[in-house]
Amino acid sequence: MAAPSFVTGAAGFIGSNLVDRLLALGQPVVGYDNFSTGQERFLEGALRHPGFRLVRGDVLDLDAVRCAMLGCETVYHLAANADVRFGADHPRRDLDQNAVATWNVLEAMRLNGIGRIAFASTGSIYGEAHVIPTPEDCPFPVQTSLYGASKLAAEGLIAAYCETFAIRAWIFRFVSILGARYSHGHVFDFYRQLLEHPDYLRVLGDGHQRKSYLHVEDCLDAIFRAMESGAEKVTVLNLGTDEYCAVNDSIGWICGRLGVAPRIEYTGGDRGWIGDNPFIFLDCAKVRSLGWAPRYGIRESVIQTVEYLMGNRWLLESRE
């Protein structure tokens, strides 16, 4: 049997979808999660699969992650603090959970002689990009959020490890991901609000912020496609669709699907929170040149996500 893949954040939104896909491809998987935000139920299917082994542990515990990783061949590092909005409330969390944790993962790889890593980075590292759509080699950006800064730090550590030790990396700069098991972000917040009070919706900012989204299945397709190709030591790829939408567009799709017509109150300003980027739109020509194209548009992804949440009310309760 092939050596297993190691997935950090295996019980998370993207991580658990990745685990299921790897298992479906016949690849054994060691899933690693501390269940701080991960969900046992996301792994229900995987846990019945003989190729899956779950290790409960924290990526901040180097010994634990090193032991769990033993014998694996490829690391998918998805564990992160993904709450971009709350950097100001706990300024150390991003540094620890994204940068220091990534160092631990790299060090565990080095100690175990593991040579391949895929990393979930973010379009937030472009800060407020001057070039839109933003390509991977855009002008050197200035960071605008602790989340983005900590992911940039992680990217830098990964690239330096690749240069210094015998490791190859695929760094994926995601737009916001939607789809089954989606469990935080604006669709989640709006759905929860409209469940509690269908006649009223509070929106951060002025509703004109323009954002990009990608369906989790398209995201995973792109990751697999990229990792089959790429001769470089470090491959950096934007992952998104060739479109964006305004927050107000998304509100329209969500309300339409739910059949509600709430009064909308905007908190105002062109940013929803400190470090919010009023326009995120990535140039994805590089990943498209590998033969990948998304199957879902943003509208479809938003509506599918609403439908997933409608069928999985337990998730809203678990995230109170």
Add this chain to the structure above:
Amino acid sequence: MAAPSFVTGAAGFIGSNLVDRLLALGQPVVGYDNFSTGQERFLEGALRHPGFRLVRGDVLDLDAVRCAMLGCETVYHLAANADVRFGADHPRRDLDQNAVATWNVLEAMRLNGIGRIAFASTGSIYGEAHVIPTPEDCPFPVQTSLYGASKLAAEGLIAAYCETFAIRAWIFRFVSILGARYSHGHVFDFYRQLLEHPDYLRVLGDGHQRKSYLHVEDCLDAIFRAMESGAEKVTVLNLGTDEYCAVNDSIGWICGRLGVAPRIEYTGGDRGWIGDNPFIFLDCAKVRSLGWAPRYGIRESVIQTVEYLMGNRWLLESRE
């Protein structure tokens, strides 16, 4: 009296020169250093000055740095692991001493309500730049050393703190700095070798690596000039001269000044060590547009540095 400036790495090469300059300008200074590589003797003059106070402490000790910083107005954060060559030997050191330490400094500033920081970054964050001379807004680089990655992480944290909290930053990307109190780098290594065996010199790489240098006095002039101007939240500036030299040029100047003609043995290859960048040359048009220009050329800086080392043999012994 004005509120003091706070200098981390105050007993280091650049830090101690900065302390002396600030005191000469009539500005009180709190110097902070753990003396892991700093030198008491660099602060001999400062310690006799009534405007100077020295605090022994580590930037990795948040409480200590927070207490020491109380009442200061501007922070000059120079404390760092500056040994770019040895990342592979202790892969955690750069992360701790550059990224985590910078987070501590920022957090201490936030807790003390201090709103200005100057940061010693490095041209190493450009990795192997594709655009040479390299401007501040060159294409988003891929990191090639743990040192560069950790400085990039620090830059990102600083910028994110500026966006999130009420802080303004000046980030200086230095080439290698030379001049009085210079105490590590190729001139130091070559001088030490030639003192031990004047007829033989071992050189890492092929001698054709092209590097840029700046005199510490010019470096400090640029820092002061930049901090008088700059309306941006985050000002990023390259600091270097408009020239570069090959390692072999520098060897010629050093040997000429010392009156030696050693047999030279090259270890070979276009890189002296893993992560070594064979060509560093920064575009410094931005800082020049502020009216600054260097007074010393690279040749003069190298020779002055050799002369400083000749007059300060104790420094070689202290760095065994």
